[in-house]
Amino acid sequence: MDSATIVPPYVAKPLELMPFRAVMLSPERVGDPASARALARPYRDVATRLTQWIERGRAITDTAPALYLHEYTSGGLTVRGLVGALRVSERAAAPADRAVWPHEAIHPEQAGELADRMSQMSLNPAPILLVHHGPDALREIIGEVARTVPDWRYLDRTGQRQRIWAIRDPDLLDSVGALLATSRCLIADGHHRYAAYLRLQEQHPGTAWDAGLAMLVDQHDTPLFLGAIHRTLPGVSLAPLAEAARAAGAAVTEHQRPRALGALDSTHLVLTDGATWYAVAPGDLARQAAVSWLHEQVLGRLADPLPRVEYHHSVDDALAAASGTTPAVLLPSPDFEQVRAIVESGGLLPEKATSFQPKPSLGVLMRPMNDA
Structure with missing residues (x-):
């Protein structure tokens, strides 16, 4: 590990993904490189810019908070996961208490820059990707939801096929929450954004920054492809x-x-x-x-x-x-079980050791901090 890197803290159990009210770019703008202008400098103007986009029909705000089931298909590979506000307000005191496991160290200055950017934007612009092996009962619930008619369904500008379900039923949310509580997950993508979430939570405890946007994918259900870098x-x-x-x-x-x-x-x-x-x-x-x-x-x-x-x-x-x-x-492609075993035994991989693919297009689900 490089002397300029550190291990970000571990979020403590229970693992919690909380409902939030998503902002979404309109289907024809999801994945469009020109849409990145909405999230570009000056970052302090992003919230106003998104409000203008919503007024002009270029983006929408959901009607009420939800936990979202997001499925996307890219290059013939389908990935499905729960998207919610990941609680990051508690730190683990011992390995057995850890809910979120980084597998790479991070550069503090890069995490700081991302934290400053998100603070100015008042937005989590994209979810970090987490992977776990979920319990059978959770897979059954997700499968049942996925067999219903999606709330949103479209082909975006990159060719990704998007399907999104808003889960709002209180009993269903309670069931999902109980099944997630004891889970432990590995960060697949977004180590520096995860560290930025933690920094923002420390700076603004008791606010919407007590959580950060995350997508949790079950590697037994619709696994991400794990490739070498x-x-x-x-x-x-x-x-x-x-x-x-x-x-x-x-x-x-x-x-x-x-x-x-x-x-x-x-x-x-x-x-x-x-x-x-x-x-x-x-x-x-x-x-x-x-x-x-x-x-x-x-x-x-x-x-x-x-x-x-x-x-x-x-x-x-x-x-x-x-x-x-x-x-x-x-390099050969790493094995997910090997990566997890290394991390849970106290080890880390070098920077840019893994490439989890495919990642979702930008703009599908975003979390505004002024309406979390």
């Missing part, structure tokens, strides 16, 4: 990188490109500068993610300080950036 290392040569991997106890074998890429799996990494290709097999990845092994065992062994790490969400992007002075490190 690959690296390139500008200013490093391939040979010393391969030697550092050997010094860390890995078997490093040179191959032609097709065979090297074919070796990329849960037990192998690939190193290349585009001309030379190595398959790398660390000694034991059963209790350690490949990305952690890279950062903790390999990069520190390089003779010269590492100038920086660049991140790529696809193999093609990483290989396009690779050169004789910028080797690529292709």
Whole structure:
């Protein structure tokens, strides 16, 4: 872990997702890059801007608070989860008390910037993504709701298909709340926004900032795809990188490109500068993610300080950036159960270790703080 990073605090059980009155961009504006203007600088004007958009029909405000079931389909993958105001006002004193588990450390200055931005906007502009393994009874309730007619249904500008149900029945909300209370969840996306929620809650206790917008997805029901984030290392040569991997106890074998890429799996990494290709097999990845092994065992062994790490969400992007002075490190996709086990045993993954996909389009559900 970088000295400039810290572990954000853990929110305590019970896990609570509370109803709120959502603001939504109109369907033709969800996912439209031009819609980002509504949430752009100056941030202090965002609340007024959204009010104007509502008056002009570019956005709507729901009629009453609700807990929302949001389902979106992108690239053939359907994700469904509960969207609500996550209570963040209590901190866990012991691991058994933790409801929300970060799996990466955060940069405090970045969290501070996000907190300032949300404070000026008076808005949670998008939910953080949380994943858990929900109880069967909760999956049954969600399935029953999803079989009814959605309150909103449309295809957005990015091609995502959106379906949203507003859950307002008091008995149903009580049942969902009771089933969520003992859950523990992993942050899939939004570590810095989560830390910003906590900072804003500390600054404004007893207000709407006691909660932050979150979407809770059941990995047993409609799982997010968990992919790798690959690296390139500008200013490093391939040979010393391969030697550092050997010094860390890995078997490093040179191959032609097709065979090297074919070796990329849960037990192998690939190193290349585009001309030379190595398959790398660390000694034991059963209790350690490949990305952690890279950062903790390999990069520190390089003779010269590492100038920086660049991140790529696809193999093609990483290989396009690779050169004789910028080797690529292709990583296997992490396993959700492995990530959860590492985190719950007290470990963390390096920054940008995981890529949970797909994420929902911007503007589907937003939480205004002046009407929470």
